[in-house]
Amino acid sequence: PGRPDWTKAELAADAPLHVVIIGAGMSGLAAAHRLQQAGVPFEILEKNSDVGGTWLENTYPGCRVDVTNHLYSFSFTDNHDWPGHFSTQRALLDYFRDFADEQDLKRHIRFGTEVVAAEYVEAEHRWELEVRDAAGSRRLRAQAVISAVGQLNRPSYPKISGLADFAGPSFHSARWDHDVDLTGKRVAVIGTGASAVQFVPIIAEQAAEVHLFQRTPPWLVPTPDYHDPVQPGLRWLLRNVPHYARWYRFWLFCRSAEGVLPAVAVDPDWTGDPRSVSARNEELRQLLVAYLEMSLPDDPELVRKVTPQYPPAAKRMLRDNGTWPATLQREDVHLVTEPIQDVTATGVRTADGRQHDADVLILATGFQASNFLTPMRVTGRDGVNLHRRWGGDARAYLGITVPEFPNFFMIYGPNTNIVVNGSIIFFSECAVNYIVGCLRLLLERGSAALECRAEVHDGFNADVDRANLLMSWGKSTVHSWYKNEHGRVAQNWPFSLMEYWKRTKRPDPADFLL
């Protein structure tokens, strides 16, 4: 998606159009950048005291991106000098901070400002926002609202009995308590998802022992250069050869994202192993099992415990450069696969009656991904409440717009998460491009509001649902954050990345009530 080839001044200098962006993470900054280029007045409301979103909030040890940074970066800064292929949280936070400074975006951001509610005032074709900051509650107005609040930032606390009784320090991995010194402590960690796989190897070095409670093992994708710096030769090329970074990004794009999709798609005629969904998926499964066997050569019992019994990509696959198997083999790390019964004052008790003593309890239990846009209250035309409309099953057209919510747009909304590879930044840029295109439509046509047609929205969602059921994550019954309480895949985009790019290239006026 490229720079807007228009400005508001050229199209409709006097038209009232003030846009509020909610969130100054990666998506909010991308939106701000494009609106600035188009000369559309905007402000960003950010509840935190800095930019960065998830890269500001997640500070657990070992936190890093698991999509190569030469893809996981803005297309408008494509020669950024990344230190690693998969950079650390700190490098990413610095990148977003620098971007906001270089583009002079911070003067548009109100930090420490949380949006409590947004209500559409139909008679005046505008949104009224209730915001809370240090000074109290206030109301703001805007013609259009862009929600850039992310999917994975509301921690999910498990419903395990006795959790509140634990006597020692206890925290969620996304709210890491850096005041708790883990040196020499007995630590219990619940969960073995992307977060745990990154921090457990590090805390295992400090703790006296770690009890790791695994409910479902993750598939590991061998990634030898996961922690490596970018090689000097490649770094030289990226720094010095004109447009090399663009070509490198294009090559990564073709190789990673689009290539993997066929290996995770369902073959309806597949009659092979029930732990795979097609012959190619089975091939991938066997490769991944071989990796586990090779990484844990002398411990078939451990291999059994960590081998998933669901198809590859039914849950998010995690990168590994040997660190996770090595951690599991440490004598002071105990992998517990017995279900948790409850938490006691002094540790975690499993269903077999065993008590696993701990001084510190860390919940690496993920996020409430399905609760899009909570806890905000969003009220559209005719007083329709967005969350009541959704009823726990969030849907939107292209993940961006919802009927009855004129001029309200989402970035990284329902069904825009990418599963196997590729960069969510690419998706956000596509959504931003589309939203900016919608604003252009408003200005060109002299309209005050634009609203997605219900039949367009419903037809799109039916397509998405059909396609998701033909992917490993939709077909498998394994529990994952890709699915909502109704069992529907509400997070994932089931098509190719190119397909999202094509569909968001420019809005079709016929899709809207304008």
Ligand code: N01
């Ligand atoms: O969370 P998760 P995460 N009793 O939901 C377990 C992004 N991210 O924070 O699988 C026992 O994956 C749960 O078990 P199960 C990335 O998109 C990215 O690790 O549900 N266990 C699981 O093992 C990622 O996918 C990066 O059976 C319980 C774990 O807790 C997403 O965020 C880094 C339980 C939760 O794993 C989420 O990752 C970090 C219970 N009651 C995050 N409840 C990178 O870019 C939950 N679990 C590298």
